Amino acid sequence: MRTAPEDSPAVPLLDINRENRLVRDEVQQALARVCDAGCFLYGDEVRRLEARIAERCQVAHAVSCASGSDALLLALMAHRIGAGDEVILPSFTFFATAGAVWRLGARPVFVDIDPVTYNLSPERVEAAITPRTRAVIPVHLFGRCAEMAAIGELAGRRDLMVIEDAAQAIAAVHGDRAAGAWGDIGCFSFYPTKNLGGFGDGGMLTTSDQATAERLRLLAAHGMHPRYYHSRVGINSRLDTLQAAVLNIKEGQLDRMTARRRANADRYREWFSATVDEAQVILPADDPHGFHVWNQFTMRIPDGRRDALRSFLQDRQIGTEVYYPVPLHRQDCFAELGYGSESLPHTECAAAEVLSLPIFPELTVAEQRAVVGGVADFFSAANRAVA
Numbered sequence: 001m002r003t004a005p006e007d008s009p010a011v012p013l014l015d016i017n018r019e020n021r022l023v024r025d026e027v028q029q030a031l032a033r034v035c036d037a038g039c040f041l042y043g044d045e046v047r048r049l050e051a052r053i054a055e056r057c058q059v060a061h062a063v064s065c066a067s068g069s070d071a072l073l074l075a076l077m078a079h080r081i082g083a084g085d086e087v088i089l090p091s092f093t094f095f096a097t098a099g100a101v102w103r104l105g106a107r108p109v110f111v112d113i114d115p116v117t118y119n120l121s122p123e124r125v126e127a128a129i130t131p132r133t134r135a136v137i138p139v140h141l142f143g144r145c146a147e148m149a150a151i152g153e154l155a156g157r158r159d160l161m162v163i164e165d166a167a168q169a170i171a172a173v174h175g176d177r178a179a180g181a182w183g184d185i186g187c188f189s190f191y192p193t194k195n196l197g198g199f200g201d202g203g204m205l206t207t208s209d210q211a212t213a214e215r216l217r218l219l220a221a222h223g224m225h226p227r228y229y230h231s232r233v234g235i236n237s238r239l240d241t242l243q244a245a246v247l248n249i250k251e252g253q254l255d256r257m258t259a260r261r262r263a264n265a266d267r268y269r270e271w272f273s274a275t276v277d278e279a280q281v282i283l284p285a286d287d288p289h290g291f292h293v294w295n296q297f298t299m300r301i302p303d304g305r306r307d308a309l310r311s312f313l314q315d316r317q318i319g320t321e322v323y324y325p326v327p328l329h330r331q332d333c334f335a336e337l338g339y340g341s342e343s344l345p346h347t348e349c350a351a352a353e354v355l356s357l358p359i360f361p362e363l364t365v366a367e368q369r370a371v372v373g374g375v376a377d378f379f380s381a382a383n384r385a386v387a
């Protein structure tokens with residue numbers, strides 16, 4: 001049943017075409033230049049993008065690769081993490097964070113999150129450290145940085161590597177440093193739905209250590225240097241020159257697009273505060289110590305009403321998504337690790353209650369009004385039914 005007012009627009013969760021349309025001509029010209037040059041790997045476009053990201057993050061080195069997943073894998077390989085090692089990470093994240101650890105034969109050690117930020121809880125990280133722990137992977141989920149000062153201090157004290165999963169957090173800042181500049185290595189993704197998205201897959205690693213940067217470059221090219229001499233077994237993970245050409249143009253739009261995401265988040269928080277009960281819709285908080293880049297606007301809907309709200313909004317053609325419905329510690333592929341559903345209570349609760357709304361940069365005010373109106377209508381109907 002469609003209950004929306006007749007003039008209420010359908011609202012997609014994400015419409016990538018709107019932001020790509022703004023740069024379409026410029027991108028077409030850049031792609032034509034790459035085609036004409038006939039250089040499809042490495043080259044100026046790739047070097048320029050690496051320089052831009054290093055500059056943005058204020059790190060000495062940025063090394064491109066084929067995806068955010070590969071960035072995580074390469075970061076762990078650079079530290080020779082493998083069989084017998086443990087790596088601490090959240091369970092409430094995209095699969096790739098843990099997949100990289102598992103693929104190298106190391107053991108993912110899942111730790112609970114802070115229920116407000118959805119990020120790794122530093123206290124729980126400390127409690128999970130064993131003599132086998134080699135690294136910790138904080139994830140800056142939904143565009144908000146993890147508590148990097150506390151995690152960095154702890155890692156320094158216990159001699160652990162810090163690998164930031166900054167796939168959702170390009171341009172985010174925490175304290176006096178950018179996402180990607182806190183850890184030994186930062187990992188970024190240019191998957192099309194990220195804040196800086198290409199026309200396919202792409203990734204980037206950041207580090208301020210020159211030896212680490214050289215190792216990452218070597219590992220991303222089959223461990224080969226010089227040509228046909230292999231000092232280590234690496235992988236083939238390159239950023240296409242065509243992707244770099246697209247990303248150089250879109251990187252120039254990133255600050256504008258981020259500002260729009262932030263304005264959308266402010267508007268949601270202001271409008272929701274005025275229309276819904278804060279016990280029924282728990283709004284995401286801005287980062288008081290940093291710059292949140294809102295890859296997602298993720299609310300919490302308690303009392304088992306999340307799925308009903310989601311289908312109510314779907315009837316009004318308002319797109320939403322649940323990131324993430326099944327925490328990683330309960331995925332079938334990790335069953336042998338032996339985690340039960342009671343192991344990580346804040347993670348379980350988040351998986352049951354979160355709902356992400358449209359927040360993309362080109363979302364219109366009318367669309368946002370329709371989203372807020374939809375949520376408010378759901379609760380006023382539900383509250384009437386109870387009364």
Ligand SMILES: *Cc1c(COP(=O)(O)O)cnc(C)c1O
Nearest residue numbers: 067068069094096167189190191
């Ligand atoms: C998207 C994402 C990745 C993986 O990036 P790809 O480029 O898709 O491989 C890793 N971690 C998180 C948190 C992500 O959101």
